[in-house]
Amino acid sequence: MIPYRKEPVFITAEQCPQAGRERMTLPQPVANYSAEGYTDPEPAMLEHMRKTGAVFMMGQNPKLPVMPKKPTLLDFFHYRFCDIAFRHLLQSAKHAMDAGCNETVIMACLLHDISNGAFLRTDHGYWGAQMVAPYVSEEVSWAIKYHQALRYFADEPAGFKYPEAYLQFFGPGYEPPEYIQQAYREARNHKWYMTSRLITIHDIYSFRDDIEVDPDIFTDLIGRHWKQPAEGLGFDNSPVAHIWRTMIWPNNFL
């Protein structure tokens, strides 16, 4: 476990819903597409269900940490985000803080890859912006959406070169699709361009596994820039509550 991550709390299979039954977890359909094409594990699992009385998992997975009843933003960092996302978001925000950026930029850095944490990588800027929109300023959400496109386009006067990592991830000469190019053109002429550009600038330095950042240093900033719902994320009936619930119970069959 990496430093500053809170100790996870688990419950036993007997304390979970459907106790006493074998509970099967079916991957989400989007995870069934791969370099090999489409594979669908569902028919074999249905067969197993008919033969053995196993059921599909609903509710708490005993292998995942239990979330508090009214989860906060940092609860998702501690109990759901993968280690890479946990470190990367905290390092990115700390890097922006140390560079003297304003709080809007620091907040945007803290949240910019939130979708990669425990939800979806594909179009992560768009998903991330949507997930946080009810809880942050319009500027923060806008900057998160557009950072995805801006990462593909250098702005050397502002201090951003095309990422070395992208040469490795996608190969030299990779061209982003038209909708990303269009998003870049839109962002370039927008009043909040630099907010999003600063995400990409502090992003690039923040994939180290030898720097640990304590999330608690952002508690006051989050208090000022994040509208935490009293019911907890996932239970406030906001237009995106279902996304947060999906991260709490990612194995629900339906």
Ligand SMILES: [Fe+2]
């Ligand atoms: Fe990103």
Ligand SMILES: [Fe+2]
């Ligand atoms: Fe990032």
